[in-house]
Amino acid sequence: MQGVADTLREFWAHRPVRPRAGRKLGGVATGIALRYRIDPVIVRIAFVALALSGGVGLPLYLAGWLLLPEEGDEVSPLEALTNKGSSSMSQGQTVLLGILMFPTLAFTFGGNSGFQVFVTLAATIACIYLLQKNRGHLQPATLADPAAPAVPLAPGAPAWDPLGAAPFAWDLPEPAPAPQAQPPAPRQRKPRIGLMTMGVATLVVAASAIAGAWVPWFTVPHTIGLVIAVLSAGLLVGSFTGGGRGLIWLLVPASVVGFGMTAVDFDGSPTRLSNYDETPKSVSELRDRYETSVGSVRLDLRQLPDSGSVKTAIDVDLGEAVVRVPKNADVTFTCEASSIGDLDCLGKRAEGSSVEVSGRDLGENGEGGLEIELDVRSSVGEVRVLRD
Template identity: 80%
Template sequence: MWPAAAERNLVIVSGTEKAMQGVADTLREFWAHRPVRPRAGRKLGGVATGIALRYQIDPVIVRIAFVALALSGGVGVPLYLAGWLLLPEEGDEVSPLESLISKGHSSMSQARTVLLGFLMFPALAFTFGSGGFQILVTLAAAVACIYLLQKNRGHLQPATLAEPSPVTPVPGAPAWDPLGAAPFAWDLPEPTPRPQPPAPRQRKPRVGLVTLGVATMVIAGSAIAGIWAPWFTPVHTIGLVIAVLAAGLLVGSFVGGGRGLIWLLLPLSLVGFGMTAIDFEGDTTKLGGFDATPKAVADVQDRYEAGVGSMRLDLRQLPDSGSVKTAIEVDLGEAIVHVPKNADVTFKCEATSIGELNCLDKRAEGSEVQVSGTDLGANGEGGLKIELDVRAGVGEVRVLRD
């Protein structure tokens, strides 16, 4: 018994080593025959278009894949930058990064290469700061997709848009007409073409229908499993459906079909991104925003909150004296505060994820932006004092004096 068990273990280890060696060989082959970024037909750096041409798949599918990866914790951004740095451009000897270490010529300037390299640091910091295990799984899935592409379509020649050049006649050579020497043959009747049997209709792969069926079963299964397992929340269910749709697009890129799944994957990815970036804290009353116009200092609440919607706080009906301090926060939407023209306003405005700020003529927009200051109004110091802390997770913040 012992020798047989040892022999089985040896066979398993040997098979695992061969499998790992096969994966390594495929990835080395990918690097040796990696895609080339074309100069024409690209949207940004040509990474998606180069991959599509190399493996003869639809460029739209590759672009959608990068967008979906960017929405899945930001993984798509460093992956695209890595492709920009490591894939050579059409007509170049080596990639921009290889050119930087003097391995050959690249048309990209060294300054631009260094800039792209610096952009990798915040991209990687944002990606790995948003969740470790999920990011590792997403990266592993991306590497697996590259492996599958190279394994199944690596033998294909890169697609080109070049037309075959016409044959140019040799100068001085006589043109030969097979009927020129037989005038009686000029009026011969045209031969009657033989009827050809109709070409058999090719059945289109039903990738889209099968994928939608699987997605429906995932939704139903999650709804049933959620009764006993709290993990199956709406957010996690949407994530599972996005994974199913992405897998359907990947299969469709090999066998054809399934392109219509893009129009379902995009909005679901945006919804999933919004639901994971926004904390609703389980309070459904925070949905919808509010519109408040207090007329007395005592009517102003210490804090106003909303999950999704438009928040408007009008303080112009308050008296000309006293002191007010309040905070306004919205996860997704806009927060607008109107202040009296003569009030002394101390403010802090912030977009914690991404947004646009316009607070008493101090403006900013982008990711994690903030402005603050004090504005004494038209009459200078004196009168009603207002202290504001206005925040939006994703959206717009405005403090207006009108």
């Protein structure tokens, strides 16, 4: 841990500088790419991926904008606001960026489970650590070398004697420049990463269409997912070998189409991307099952009658499931996080990968009263069954 802390301190001491040229917005992605000599496209894709992962990329980018100095500045905009040096960004712009942090943080932490945000931030810090550890010794790259300063001519001096060292020969004609034959530079052929990637993607589509007749898994959304994986791999290889940048114009629409097909049903009903917040007051109002791919399910059963029996199941792929039960109800429960998650079900806790808890809790008055049977499952996220 001491080594990790030293590496992060070194990152802060030699943090990236946001360039004035070649940037798309605030220069955060370009500055990181130049600092560690990697393709800016990779960094930009990483920020987009983090933004799509619950919005974590938005406050991270704003934080980089505030904490990384701009090219030619003494300190970062936030440090300049505390009178630690000068920055080209005005105090009003710095305050505006700071204000924008509040809605982005509210969106990130309000719409997602704390566990998901923690995992994403931990992965981001790990990537920063690995970059600094493996490439921190490299000198930052530049977008273009600065032009060499011109030598001032002496008054009345010809171009061949700029310092005026031989005024006696100024009347002589200008010497003709000696011809310099330069061999043409050999053209370097870039690897045809784009064509190769498109060929592999075409083969994937063809193979999926053939295999779909025998294997039900090869549906259209799964095929699009395979194509996205191939395009992403080609873009990553091309960032190191040169070429393949045009793949991003195929990757972005393919990602949008793939997300739409998996998140929204074709009949227009967003049953796979939704939040449930219900308080049933009778047994008939309670559904047999609550399902969502991305979202949350909050179910309050405390308004149900004191007698009878009810049964329901909750299935969340990515998100949060919270069930509140009456004080005197007899609850039989099974809580599971099939991939990774955090469970807290009537006093039984577990967290990690592929965890499950189950049991029966009779409440404050012992056996008797409303019988509740719960089956609450989440692939990635939090599961809570609370009695209060």
